[in-house]
Amino acid sequence: MVFATSFINGLVMGSIFALFAASFTIIFGVMDIPNMAHAVLFAGGAYVYFQLVELMGFPWFVGIAVGILVIAVIGGAIERGLFQPLYKRGETEYIFGILLVTLGLHEIFERSFGDIWGHEPHYLGLSELQNYSVPFAGVSMNYLEIIVLAVAIVSFVFLYWLVNYTMIGLSLRAIVQDRGLAQMKGINVGRVFFLAFMLGSGMAALAGVLNASMFSLTPAMGFDLLIKAFIIVILGGIGRIFGAALAGYALGMYEAFAVLYLSSYYIFASEFAVLILFFLLKGHLMRGGENSLIVAAKRWVALRMDRMGVRG
């Protein structure tokens, strides 16, 4: 009984983590940008929705569609206006630059959300859906949870199609794998960056609306999620959309079950500890200059098996 409830919680929270992390990894993997402003794009989507639906009375689908569009457009503007001048700089300058610009954007937007809509939490009408439940495998799931899961599934199906069957998606993957080679094949990297950032922003906005309906709408919403997103994206592989999705669900599950045994502080701390260990392990395994952790791990196993005299 408890297991089933935790499982469902894990799935639902995991969905939000997965959506946020997948959108984050698109930006991170394609453009090498740790987008510190992702949290405000997330919150921004929810605020636009709030403005349109709660304050101006538009129906929910308009709220969601326009929310995603507005944030995507803002994302595009940020990319063209602020990021583009930084592309021609050297590696560390570029990273410094991106970090500080996105941090600056975070400060500005977070404050303006509070100044425009008030710093206190708001509630979306969608959260009413939580009052209706459906019995399922001995436990009950409320309508909102079902919707969140459904939206996540649809989004990932869409992403799968995009990434595997469209030119844009294939270009995206090509750039993640090897930017120089992609350029040589004639892929317009600048245009893909622009579209990738818009896609990432739009997805974040969608995740924001969902999150705000499940909990509440505050200006600082999403910052904690941003820190976790770093963990998720690293574990899932930078630039791997489905790696991030999987890791997002895994983290959601971990938190849903760990909360039964550990206090919340320790959960957070344990996630960081796992991350640090992961990095050290990865650094140690990949000293041979391999490109991927999986290859390095296979090499390590093969070496051990060899030494033990096992013919593989």
Add this chain to the structure above:
Amino acid sequence: MSQVDSPATRELSDEDLQENLRGVDWLNVLRDTVMVLVIGLLAVPLLLVSNYVAYIAVLILLFAVMATGYNVMLGWPNLLVFCPSAFAILGGVSSAVLVIDYGVPVLAGLLIGGVVGAVTGVAIAYSAIIIDSVFEIVIATLAFEQLVYYLLVNSELVGATGISGIPDPAIGGFEFGSFFTQYIFLLFVLCVMIALVASFDRSLLGTLSIATGENEDLVRSVGYDPARYKLISITLGAFILGIGGALFAHINGIITPGEFTLQQTVQLLVIVVIGGLRTIYGPPLGAVLMIGLPELLRSLGFGGFRPYVIGIAMILVILFMPAGIIGSATNYFNMHFGGESRWRFWK
């Protein structure tokens, strides 16, 4: 990379290459230190205006010390270490505990705080060397900082309320109690730190650290071990940060983990970058701007604009002056006035 060209690398094409590489140009070190001292002393009359101004001045100096330390580990080896707050709070807590519970004199506590920071720095340095990828270092050190925060908040010793009742800094019985005396004390400590950083910069160690930051493989091919310079830079920076944290504890009388989170790291990052990475005068200038300006705004009633000012400043500086104020000014003077020897004064 030409925009972040510091005069230190220009020195390599100088005739006195031989001398500068082996020994340290102590005269320059002295000059940098005295410069900061004089400017700091000139500000003393301002302190008498009001208690509030004196408090802000003290705060500025505290951040200047910490930023100087952070600048060393960021600017020289170009390693994006994201955990200065962790070094500072560990140094601060160690000093506080030693002074309160074990009766260690405050000066010794400060030094030990620095050593604790340095030891942690060594661990972080080795992690950075093993991990070797810029992003992963950012995230791993970020994770480390969060970890330290959570561990401290959940510990018996510190907890969320931190340690309070920490005595003021004192030298042989004389306690630096008022803002005025604390300012003088801090100014002195800042000058010592500046002297430390300046001598580091103008020595072989400093030059090789810069080289490691710019092109690690080339350093290795010439026969030096880049790992050694990363280690030295981070440890030195962490030492200064540890002292900064300890100063924070003693001057404020109380130290809480909440004062040393990602927010302070970002603040330090902004201070260093706006002032100018890899410059000597950059961090103090950055501290004056990023601490003084918002407080000025607040006293004028525009307190709510603080995040906007910080955010816009960050964006503008990165886009238009990536070498920071001091760095860009130096580049400007070097470009337009040719004679390096004259303007090498301003570093």
